[in-house]
Amino acid sequence: MNLLSLRHLTTEFYSGGRWLEAVSDVSFDLRPGEILGLVGESGCGKSTIAYSIMRLLAKNARISGGEVWLGDVNLTEANDERLQDLRGSRLSMIFQDPMTALDSLFTVGHQIIETLQEHLDLDAAAARARALELLRQVGIPAAEERLNAYPYQFSGGMSQRIALAIAISCQPQVLIADEPTTALDVTIQAQILHLIRRLMVEEGGTGVLLITHDLGVVAQVCDRVAVMYAGKIVEFGAVEAIFSDPLHPYTQALLNSLPSQGIQRGALENIRGRVPSLDDRPAGCRFHPRCAHARDICRVEAPPLVKRDGGQEVACVLYD
Amino acid sequence: MSSTTKGAGPLLRAAGLSKHFPLESGLLASLRRAEARTVKAVEAVSLDVYAGQTLAIVGESGSGKSTLGRLLLRLTQPTAGRVLYKDENIFSMKRGELRAFRRQAQIILQDPYASLNPRMRVGRIIREPLDIYREGSRAERDKRAHMLLERVGLTSGHARAYPSELSGGQRQRVGIAAALALSPEIIIADEPTSSLDVSVQAQTLNLLSELQRDFNLTYVFITHDLGVVQHFSDRVAVMYLGKIVEEAPTETLFAAPQHPYTQVLFSAIPLPDPTRRVNWDLPKGEPPSPLDPPPGCHFHPRCPKVMTACSAVEPPLKATGPARRVACLLFEDEAGLPQTKGD
Numbered sequence: 001m002n003l004l005s006l007r008h009l010t011t012e013f014y015s016g017g018r019w020l021e022a023v024s025d026v027s028f029d030l031r032p033g034e035i036l037g038l039v040g041e042s043g044c045g046k047s048t049i050a051y052s053i054m055r056l057l058a059k060n061a062r063i064s065g066g067e068v069w070l071g072d073v074n075l076t077e078a079n080d081e082r083l084q085d086l087r088g089s090r091l092s093m094i095f096q097d098p099m100t101a102l103d104s105l106f107t108v109g110h111q112i113i114e115t116l117q118e119h120l121d122l123d124a125a126a127a128r129a130r131a132l133e134l135l136r137q138v139g140i141p142a143a144e145e146r147l148n149a150y151p152y153q154f155s156g157g158m159s160q161r162i163a164l165a166i167a168i169s170c171q172p173q174v175l176i177a178d179e180p181t182t183a184l185d186v187t188i189q190a191q192i193l194h195l196i197r198r199l200m201v202e203e204g205g206t207g208v209l210l211i212t213h214d215l216g217v218v219a220q221v222c223d224r225v226a227v228m229y230a231g232k233i234v235e236f237g238a239v240e241a242i243f244s245d246p247l248h249p250y251t252q253a254l255l256n257s258l259p260s261q262g263i264q265r266g267a268l269e270n271i272r273g274r275v276p277s278l279d280d281r282p283a284g285c286r287f288h289p290r291c292a293h294a295r296d297i298c299r300v301e302a303p304p305l306v307k308r309d310g311g312q313e314v315a316c317v318l319y320d
Numbered sequence: 321m322s323s324t325t326k327g328a329g330p331l332l333r334a335a336g337l338s339k340h341f342p343l344e345s346g347l348l349a350s351l352r353r354a355e356a357r358t359v360k361a362v363e364a365v366s367l368d369v370y371a372g373q374t375l376a377i378v379g380e381s382g383s384g385k386s387t388l389g390r391l392l393l394r395l396t397q398p399t400a401g402r403v404l405y406k407d408e409n410i411f412s413m414k415r416g417e418l419r420a421f422r423r424q425a426q427i428i429l430q431d432p433y434a435s436l437n438p439r440m441r442v443g444r445i446i447r448e449p450l451d452i453y454r455e456g457s458r459a460e461r462d463k464r465a466h467m468l469l470e471r472v473g474l475t476s477g478h479a480r481a482y483p484s485e486l487s488g489g490q491r492q493r494v495g496i497a498a499a500l501a502l503s504p505e506i507i508i509a510d511e512p513t514s515s516l517d518v519s520v521q522a523q524t525l526n527l528l529s530e531l532q533r534d535f536n537l538t539y540v541f542i543t544h545d546l547g548v549v550q551h552f553s554d555r556v557a558v559m560y561l562g563k564i565v566e567e568a569p570t571e572t573l574f575a576a577p578q579h580p581y582t583q584v585l586f587s588a589i590p591l592p593d594p595t596r597r598v599n600w601d602l603p604k605g606e607p608p609s610p611l612d613p614p615p616g617c618h619f620h621p622r623c624p625k626v627m628t629a630c631s632a633v634e635p636p637l638k639a640t641g642p643a644r645r646v647a648c649l650l651f652e653d654e655a656g657l658p659q660t661k662g663d
Binding site for chain 1: 380381487488489517518519520521522523525526529544545546547548550551552584585588589590591592593594595597598606607
């Protein structure tokens with residue numbers, strides 16, 4: 001049973017008098033208790049997928065094709081009232097900047113309790129007790145006092161813990177985390193990722209869609225990973241397989257361009273050229289102008305994502 | 321302390337360098353006088369930068385690494401201490417000397433979106449240092465700007481573009497070209513690749529390596545990215561709350577970090593290898609506020625190896641090996657010093 005299923009999701013932005021595809025024909029399933037990584041560089045469409053699922057797209061964007069299923073609910077067809085009810089209860093999201101989710105005018109206690117009472121049948125005392133328990137769960141010291149503090153009184157790491165507390169307050173089935181640790185220091189990042197892993201996955205059986213540009217984070221916490229390039233998934237599979245045996249030339253180049261792993265001073269692998277802009281996507285395989293293995297067919301035919309023996313999926317003619 | 325030596329003595333040497341920012345200013349604060357509260361952004365830092373090498377300064381937010389970078393270029397005045405450039409204190413330089421120093425010492429900033437004047441064309445941005453120093457004729461300066469553009473992997477066609485028309489990676493190249501215009505000896509790069517995607521980061525790091533080789537540049541690389549540090553630097557200084565806690569040649573440091581903070585920091589790096597998963601729960605607590613740093617060793621409340629003496633004694637930065645220093649009481653006895661009481 002999948003918690004969340006994307007089927008051929010296509011999302012467009014209106015720009016310069018026409019609709020341009022930011023996300024093209026993306027399909028995947030999120031399972032209970034897993035962290036699924038969605039990884040790629042700026043502009044690959046990974047955050048647009050998150051906002052499409054949440055139905056929080058900006059006015060100049062629209063879902064133009066495909067479906068998003070949260071269990072048996074088709075989110076792409078749900079009305080505002082239904083969405084309002086689902087967001088925060090069955091479906092939650094945390095952002096790169098935790099202040100996105102926090103209101104600076106209210107105490108954090110007020111905000112957690114408000115979410116709890118909105119979705120659960122709790123009286124004031126029970127909601128307050130639950131809020132305290134949540135703050136303790138996410139590792140806020142002196143929870144009792146901190147309940148009455150305002151968001152600005154917290155550091156970035158502590159704010160993200162509070163955003164996480166609100167996100168998990170109603171035990172959602174699906175948590176979408178969009179670059180949740182990108183703005184944090186590495187020691188704080190470690191704490192937050194550990195917390196997500198422990199709270200959501202090991203205890204709750206929740207599925208987490210983790211959106212990140214950081215391949216280190218993917219390797220450390222994800223179970224499966226989708227690699228995106230220019231609006232499409234180019235490779236999908238178990239995290240061990242993707243890192244030990246990357247198939248798509250883009251995945252390979254991305255992993256080789258990382259400076260680390262004790263390889264000192266050699267030139268890092270360059271991916272020639274740059275990511276194409278939305279209005280300038282090449283025909284055929286979108287990676288072909290930058291690909292070292294490009295052939296004639298790559299210029300005309302967009303390769304589909306095909307499952308290979310062992311379960312890894314790749315969209316590249318090299319593996320036909 | 322000796323260097324791992326390429327070249328002679330240090331090109332730049334900081335000695336007892338401190339920068340305190342007052343928390344309150346204005347009439348009320350000066351009336352109150354008493355003990356003005358300050359943030360000790362940089363506290364008694366001494367370090368050497370050797371010609372032709374790359375020194376990385378690493379640390380988390382609030383460690384003082386960027387303030388240290390600004391002090392090394394006299395972009396801010398120190399509260400105490402000196403920075404010697406070829407044995408000359410940059411803070412006592414007169415106008416003419418300072419002008420000569422400034423052409424030798426340049427900076428590259430993190431955010432190429434914020435650091436380039438949006439109303440200037442790229443050609444002019446790169447030419448501007450040459451204009452200020454009245455280098456050659458206008459035609460010669462334009463020619464050099466075009467040459468620099470090509471040297472950093474852009475084309476002379478980009479000279480007419482505005483920064484807003486370029487990608488983040490291209491803008492950072494413009495920043496690099498402008499920093500190179502006066503053929504400096506030393507470049508301080510403050511998080512030069514932090515806002516770039518990994519493939520663009522790789523291109524930029526490769527470019528910086530080539531330029532170092534071709535022009536024998538000295539780099540001070542301020543970064544929080546330990547992958548970049550390991551790949552790029554000869555030596556590393558690790559900062560925590562305004563102080564250097566450990567300094568060592570890069571390979572030595574990564575092979576065996578000595579300071580417990582360095583160890584915690586390294587263990588928290590998410591390695592891009594799913595078969596080597598780290599213990600995510602290791603680092604305890606948050607960095608304390610720089611307004612109110614803990615007494616003794618600033619790291620002691622988070623330290624897994626804390627001893628009773630750590631909250632009372634500020635450990636000095638002591639040599640523990642060739643070109644290697646660490647500020648931790650654990651290493652006092654190894655350096656042949658009396659062991660601290662209380663344990």
